[in-house]
Amino acid sequence: MKPDLLLIGTVTDVMMTRFTDEFTVHPLPAADELQGFLDTTGPSVVAVATNGHNGMPAEIMAGLPDLKIISSYGVGYDAIDADAAAARGIVVTHTPNVLNDEVANTAIMLWLAVSRNLVPNDAYVRAGRWLTEGNTPLSRSVQDRTVGILGLGRIGQAIADRLAMFNSTVVYHSRSKKDVPYRYYGDLTEMAAASDVLICITPGGASTQGIVNKQVIEALGPEGILINVSRGSVVDEPEMVKALQDGRLCGAGLDVFDKEPQVPQELFALDNVVLQPHIGSATVETRKAMGDLTCDNLSQFLKDGKTLTPVPECSQL
Numbered sequence: 001m002k003p004d005l006l007l008i009g010t011v012t013d014v015m016m017t018r019f020t021d022e023f024t025v026h027p028l029p030a031a032d033e034l035q036g037f038l039d040t041t042g043p044s045v046v047a048v049a050t051n052g053h054n055g056m057p058a059e060i061m062a063g064l065p066d067l068k069i070i071s072s073y074g075v076g077y078d079a080i081d082a083d084a085a086a087a088r089g090i091v092v093t094h095t096p097n098v099l100n101d102e103v104a105n106t107a108i109m110l111w112l113a114v115s116r117n118l119v120p121n122d123a124y125v126r127a128g129r130w131l132t133e134g135n136t137p138l139s140r141s142v143q144d145r146t147v148g149i150l151g152l153g154r155i156g157q158a159i160a161d162r163l164a165m166f167n168s169t170v171v172y173h174s175r176s177k178k179d180v181p182y183r184y185y186g187d188l189t190e191m192a193a194a195s196d197v198l199i200c201i202t203p204g205g206a207s208t209q210g211i212v213n214k215q216v217i218e219a220l221g222p223e224g225i226l227i228n229v230s231r232g233s234v235v236d237e238p239e240m241v242k243a244l245q246d247g248r249l250c251g252a253g254l255d256v257f258d259k260e261p262q263v264p265q266e267l268f269a270l271d272n273v274v275l276q277p278h279i280g281s282a283t284v285e286t287r288k289a290m291g292d293l294t295c296d297n298l299s300q301f302l303k304d305g306k307t308l309t310p311v312p313e314c315s316q317l
């Protein structure tokens, strides 16, 4: 008898094959069938496979009394109550490191696109306006800028590494000072005031909710560019939208949104923003690596009760 696994969200065929090799897989039932599923099958479910977006709803976790592992596809796990899981002895795993380069590349791509007017210029050429109206306005250089990184962790460091190519002055804000050759700001507003660009790459969740607030946006200022590849919740979205509309913020490159896939409609009318549908890590190569690690964590757990990449809250389990 294979152990029971509850699958939340969709996965690739490769992942599904690996899951079904080792588990009896139960896709998450529709809302009106959920309670029936929890009553009948819930008691035998030992594993959940999910992702950073769908997470682990508390009412489902409560209905799985023998749950032992939640393997999440993605590095951010703000949609999973890891403390509550750890308190029940449930290990939560995620997929750190394998996506550092990809998300860092996405951050740089967004910054270049916003600074150099990539999207409006492309539209200009396609509309035939180059022929009739001549050259477009000059853009702003990404060379020799001060770039503030909010969250100098695994991905933040990969972003900093890339910034050397642009002769950037890298500064950062995180909860603690790191042993790195970049200036640390304990105060985010102060860092924003000193930065030409603010790149957000912290986790989401309560501790970072809206920390890029009105004050930080004002400090970044009318010449400043905001790049968000972390979570939409990190930025006060209504304040950001107003600042972009009023020219109090120069531009923004956004891969994430507070209520995604809903995006504030006001942004659609703005030329100074580049909008992406949360694709920071979404390449064939990186998503494969994330899928492999999601499966490897489950396989390892079945083998010896250990996991490869538990979240910090569960590292002592």
Ligand code: A2R
Pocket: 075, 076, 077, 096, 097, 103, 150, 151, 152, 153, 154, 155, 156, 173, 174, 175, 176, 177, 201, 202, 203, 204, 207, 208, 229, 230, 231, 280
């Ligand atoms: O705890 P610290 O001092 O190491 O700082 C972490 C920082 N961070 C914060 N900074 C300011 N205020 C906070 N409340 C706060 N909470 C955390 O974010 C650290 O420098 C960084 C997170 O780094 P890692 O844990 O290595 O995460 P990784 O792999 O870089 O991914 C970051 C996020 C994910 O959670 C997803 O939301 C997104 O990127 O894909």
